[in-house]
Amino acid sequence: MVQALGLKTTKNSNPYKISWVKKGMEIVVTDLYCVSFSIGKHYASEALCNVLEMDVCHIILGRPWQYDVGAIYDGRANTYAFDWKGRRLRLLPSNSGQEHNLPKNKIALHSISISVMLNAWKETSSILALIVKEVAESAPAVNHPEELQKLLEHYADVCSENQPVELPPM
Template sequence: MVVRVDGEIESKEERVEELEASTDKEEDLEYTVEGEILVIKRSLSLQSTENEQKRENIFHTHCHVQGMVCSMIIDGGSCINVASSMLVEKLSLAKTKHLNPYKLQWLNHGRELKVIKRATAAFSVSKYHDEVVCDVVPMYAGHLLLGRPWQFDRCELHDGYTNRYTFKHLGKCNLSTPHPKTSVR
């Protein structure tokens, strides 16, 4: 439960009901981007059978960045938003000096990376357009990784059973589903 400054009390259940009520209509569903994707090294994949129930924390989808189809991952276990250095270089995204450089180890099998640059990535998934500031690192799992900072800023809710994200952006409710081909090419 959250007590607002004005004294009103808001619960997670109320927020879920509000978001579900506004996204119940089938025509409001947002589907992923289709088209050719930039080539990246395959490092994450999902092998599944028809009747297997998928239980994963990582949500794979595709988005547009400057008209190019890119892979995007939403990961509630990540404490940062990341743009791959390949994406930043190939699309000539403007880089800025990181205000608080730090070392990161989880991306490259034990090698420590110093994160010293940031970039702002404007992306779209269907009708949803957004801009996110990301740390720039060499990453082969995808082009964009949206972690808890993005999830917090968008007040997102993840339904683990259906693997759908519901969130508000610019006063509009959005619902996102994973890309049907969940493995990264």
């Protein structure tokens, strides 16, 4: 993934070997990459990650992260609670498979301006865009601002009308 995305790594000043990634094989950790991530609107952090040859890619928030932020785990609710920048945050489990309880007559549109997107790109040097198209049973006509309507019409050929409602299973 690091090579595919062309991410700039830093050299590990103290290389070490790990063996739990591939059974019976030791891998020397020589490169590191600092991943910026956020969970929800209020929590953003960075994790210094080992760069290894693997078949999977996840940010694993394990015991070091729990210790660093003083997280308290509630096993019954499957949540983590901790204080972050003067706020009490609670990380909830993924709600995949659950329906969102949105009012039937409301449609949410989340968009950012091109200048906000370009500023984000300048800060991180890479950016990913996720376009989500919600299928409503009988979608009411929505009057978008004229600038947005022109943009939607210009890029109408990017997405077909027959998009799947959800991502394929992993």
